[in-house]
Amino acid sequence: MTSLDVRDMLDLPNSAGPRPAKKQKLTNVRPNLKGLQREVQSLGGDNPISIVPAVPQYKKRRLVGRKPAAKWELKPFKNSAREDDMTLKHWRRKTEVPPKQEAQEGEGGEAAESEVKEELDDSAFAKFNVQVNIPKYDDEQYEAKLKDEDWTKEETDYLMQTARDFDLRWPLVWDRYEYQPASPPDTEGTESTALVPEHKPRTLEDIKARYYDVAAKMMAVHRPVQFMSQVEFSLHQLMSSFNPVQEALRKRFAENAMSRSSEERREEESLLIELKRIMARSERLNEERKDLYARLDAPPSSSNVGVYTTSAGLQQLVQQLMNADKSKKRKSILGPEGTPTAGPGAAPVDRRESAVREPAAAATPATTKKGGAGPAERRKLSEEDQVVFGVSTHDRLQSGPQFRYDRIAKMVSSRSAVLASRITNVLTELEIPPRLVMPTLEVGTAFEALLGSINVLLDTRKASDKLDGEIKLAEAQKAEREKKEGKKKEEEAGQVEEAAGAAEAEGEIKAEGAEKERSVSVARAGSVQAQQAAHKRSASVLSQVSDKSTKRQKK
Structure with a gap:
């Protein structure tokens, strides 16, 4: 029901006047004055009270422990990174030494105190003095391995010392390299005729070449090449193959490239673009020329021609040629080894190939459908380069992106919950996290191999548990069967014994009756004798049965 319906029932006009607007209360945020009650603050109205009592505030008293203050002492220390024996002092917390025993007083105690005083602490910043390993050699090693006509031993020693002082920072080493050959000693009253070696200015490349040569040779002296690790061998090869001329050319080329306008x-x-255009045009011309020569030269018949003498053979040949043309699609006519092809068979050697066309025959890129030059043939990467650049080949790719971790996690999630929990437990025992922190290609491959081994181990364990259960079940069934057979044999032996006892009792009773009634009649006596013979026969049979049962039990 709306307001119009209510007005219609009350006979009120439909046009209602506007509602009076509510007065908005202007509320200002009153300051909260501490130390005054709320009623006193409300007496001021909108105007705050200007008189505010001052409430004294004091700092809280600091809680001081009851322990005595730590004692500090000024202790001397030394810096092992310094060559001089400079001793400095710094403040250190005093360590309380327990009082010594009276027996240790005297000379022994004084000697111990002197030793303690002599032991100075080392500076905490001495560990940052990292020095570079510079090759060391003696006179015999220098004469045998390091002798050079352009370098003397004194200049080589100066170079090694300068490299050690400036931590192999080659710009600094070259800037501070100021070797002066030693002059011969002057003799009094005589003129010196000794030859003074001429000072040779050394470039940065010469200094590097000499240092790398000495370092590589001393490295091979301390550890032969065949016993080096992979890192040491690569470093040795890098230092041995240093070429100062190539380094100078590289720097000159870099300087010229940086100083270009x-x-x-x-x-x-523009020259590079023109060169690319010329190379593309020459490659296309070589392609067309080779295609023409391949069409003019007839391929040698290396197969049996008699197969194509019939109509079915000719039809098969035509079909092969058509398939070859379809698969060709105006591509390069060179085979995989650079030999021209013509139809299904390839000619071994192009006899009309000239010396001008030989360089282009080494590698000719495929041309596009419109006849333009295609991209140049790319260099094949080695296995080490593929590992470094992360290049990998795939037989079949799935649509869309795929993360390595998703592929690894799918191997666990695809399993059942019980098997997934077992795999997680095995990884926990091996201290390997179930989620890889850095799933690189090598780590992912190793983790996949580990999951495969875990799955094989769990399957083997499951099969072994199943076999153990089956073996235990068979053993239980066998024991139960043997138990039943033993009980049956015991029952049969008991029945036989009972029958034998009953027969013996009956025989005794009948024998006593026969003795008492012997005078009755001869016919009854004959029947009694017959019955006794029958009882004896049954007793012999029962004894034989009992013997057989005992033999079975022994078996």
Whole structure:
């Protein structure tokens, strides 16, 4: 029901006047004055009270422990990184030494105190003095391995000392390298005729080459090449193959490239573009020329021609040629080894190939459908380069991106909950997290191999548990069967014994009756004798049965 319906029932006009607007209360945030009650603050109204009592505030008393203050002492220390024996002092917390026993007083106690005083603490910053390992050699090793006509032993020693002082910072080493050959000693009253070696200015490349040569040779002296590790061997090869001329050319080329003007840069770019256009045009011309020579040369018949003499053979040949044309699609006519092809068979050697066309035959890129030059053939990476650059080949790729961790997690999630929990327990025992922190390609491959081994182990364990259960079940069934057979044999032996006892009792009773009634009649006596013979026969049979049962039990 709306307001219009209510007005219609009350016979009120439909046009209702506007509602009076509510007065908005202007509320200002009153300051909260501490030390005054709320009623006193409300007496001021909108205007705050200007008189505010001052409430004294004091700092809280600091809780001081009852323990005595720590004692500090000024202790001397030394720095092992310094060559001089400079001793400095710093403040250190005093360590309380327990009082010594009276027996240790005297000379022994004084000697111990002197030793304690002599032991100075080492500076905490001495560990930051990291020195570079510079090759060391003696006179015999220098004469045998390191002798050079352009370098003397004194200059080599100066180079090694300078490299050690400046931590192999080659710009600093070259800047501070100021070797002066030693002059011969002057003799009084005589003129010196000794030859003074001429000072040779050394470039940075010469200094590097000499140092790397000495370091590589001394490295091979201390550890032969065949006993080096992979890192040591790579470092040895890098130092041995240093070429100062190539290094100088590289620096000169870098300087020229950095000092080029904008006009020279644009001119070089235009020349490179023109060179690419010329190379593409020459490659396309070589392709067309080789295609023409391949069509003119007839391929040698290396197969049996008699197969194509019939109509079915000719039809098969035509079908092969058509398939070859379809698969070709105007691509390069060179085979995998650079030999021209013509149809299904390839010619071994192009006899009309000239010397100008030989360089282009080494590697010719495929041309596009419109006849333009395609991309140049790329260099094949080695296995080490593929590992370094992360290149991998796949037989079949799935659609869409895929993360390595998702592929690894799918191997666990695809299993049942029980098997997944077992795999997690095995990884926990091996202290390996179930989620890899850095799932690189090598780590992912190793983790997949580990999961495969864990799955094989769990399957083997499951099969062994199943076999153990089956063996235990068979043993239980066998024991139960043997128990039943033993009980049956015991019952049969008991029945036989009972029958034998009953027969013996009956025989005794009948024998006593026969003796008492012997005078009755001869016919009854004959019957009694017959019955006794029958009882004896049954007793012999029962004894034989009991013997057989005992033999079975023994078996």
